Amino acid sequence: MTDPVRITPIGGLGEVGRNMMVIEQGDQRVVIDCGIGFPHGADRGLGVDVYLPDIRVLRGQPIDAILLTHAHDDHVAALAHLIRSGTPIGRIISLPFTIALVEAKLAEHELPLPPLVRVLPGEIVEIGAMTAEFIRVSHSIPDPAAIALQTAAGTIVLTGDYKLDATGQDLRRQVDRARLTALGDAGVLAMLGDSTNAQLPGRTPSEATTIEPINDVVDEAVGRVILTSFSSQIDRIDHAIRAADRTGRQTMLLGRSMRRNVKIAEQLKEIVPPNLPTLGRRDLDGKGKAMIICTGSQAEEFAVLARAARGEHPELNPGPGDTLIFASRPVPGNEGPVEEMQEMMRMRGVRVVTHHEAAIHVSGHARADEISEMVRMLRPQCLIPVHGEPQMLAAHAELAIANGLLAKNIHVGANGDVIEIDQAGLRLVDQVEAIAVPAGSDGLPLEAGEPG
Numbered sequence: 001m002t003d004p005v006r007i008t009p010i011g012g013l014g015e016v017g018r019n020m021m022v023i024e025q026g027d028q029r030v031v032i033d034c035g036i037g038f039p040h041g042a043d044r045g046l047g048v049d050v051y052l053p054d055i056r057v058l059r060g061q062p063i064d065a066i067l068l069t070h071a072h073d074d075h076v077a078a079l080a081h082l083i084r085s086g087t088p089i090g091r092i093i094s095l096p097f098t099i100a101l102v103e104a105k106l107a108e109h110e111l112p113l114p115p116l117v118r119v120l121p122g123e124i125v126e127i128g129a130m131t132a133e134f135i136r137v138s139h140s141i142p143d144p145a146a147i148a149l150q151t152a153a154g155t156i157v158l159t160g161d162y163k164l165d166a167t168g169q170d171l172r173r174q175v176d177r178a179r180l181t182a183l184g185d186a187g188v189l190a191m192l193g194d195s196t197n198a199q200l201p202g203r204t205p206s207e208a209t210t211i212e213p214i215n216d217v218v219d220e221a222v223g224r225v226i227l228t229s230f231s232s233q234i235d236r237i238d239h240a241i242r243a244a245d246r247t248g249r250q251t252m253l254l255g256r257s258m259r260r261n262v263k264i265a266e267q268l269k270e271i272v273p274p275n276l277p278t279l280g281r282r283d284l285d286g287k288g289k290a291m292i293i294c295t296g297s298q299a300e301e302f303a304v305l306a307r308a309a310r311g312e313h314p315e316l317n318p319g320p321g322d323t324l325i326f327a328s329r330p331v332p333g334n335e336g337p338v339e340e341m342q343e344m345m346r347m348r349g350v351r352v353v354t355h356h357e358a359a360i361h362v363s364g365h366a367r368a369d370e371i372s373e374m375v376r377m378l379r380p381q382c383l384i385p386v387h388g389e390p391q392m393l394a395a396h397a398e399l400a401i402a403n404g405l406l407a408k409n410i411h412v413g414a415n416g417d418v419i420e421i422d423q424a425g426l427r428l429v430d431q432v433e434a435i436a437v438p439a440g441s442d443g444l445p446l447e448a449g450e451p452g
């Protein structure tokens, strides 16, 4: 008699953030992702910087491998907390950009690290009796992957954060539809799918659609161009560098994570350096042909942009003639502080261009038609919608039912649900406590010791 697959979401259900999932079958135990979440709504201003997943759920029992879908903080930034807890970890496995970024982030914590293992898409990794395979999808960071876990009870596919971008400029940015379809043909027991944009109809526009609008704004700019985005949004940063090359602007990267991430991306050939020599810090006050790419698009208090808006940045002092491009949008809950910072920049005489004025930002998450396409490619027997607030998870479930899944084989659940899946279907067998653990900016829990 084969043991069922046992799935326990620790974070990411009923919320966007804190993604972490335990998957067990027989004697094997893997964890997928280990991320942080941010306070929003009524939780803002309570002195909490981030929320961590409740790793008490693991009971300190060994993890054979941690598999990472991609390097966004809501998927990897709680790794230091987990490692610090002393839970034995066999390996951390992912695609090259993810591993390189995680290695750089963990180096800041000075912790003894488990082996970090780089694999390529299509490589089969053995984890005891299970195997794992990383499959290319599109998202808003290099090397996003879906993960197929083959277990004795059947195949589990986690989509990771994805969209089905059809016009990727580069093979490495394209979804491997052939492999996903082949997995579906061979039979998928369960799919765990990204639900973030399930309530939005149609498809998310391609990343390539942001190139021309960014070029247009840069062409119109008279003075310096300052562009801000997430420092992991390497393709958007690439669009800015290419626009600078085309218009004879020298570039400069400002912000620690921006410099670190772009350096890693250059080393892995995920981005091509600019043609012109980069600017030195002292050149920044010179008006004219500069492209400054910086952190702080979310109005983070100590990032470059907020300091520049307050007049507290030693080198960057934006003023009349400068154009500031927000090639991003505020994450839910950040709208107020971001708008306030934009207003401060306008008061300084800066021309501010946001996603309201130009199509310079697209989401990295699949909308309804893409989710339906994913369900049709994988044709899973069971579904657990993940990565979303309750209404997003419910919308994902409806899309799956419209594409042939049985309602009884879909679990719209909560963190701490213990779900067993086998050929007979899925069932909720237990519920364990899995709270959002408040932490400070150092990523350490605010309460001494484990939360009660």
Ligand SMILES: [Zn+2]
Binding pocket: 070, 072, 139, 161, 364
């Ligand atoms: Zn992501």
Ligand SMILES: [Zn+2]
Binding pocket: 017, 019, 072, 074, 075, 161, 387
């Ligand atoms: Zn995410």
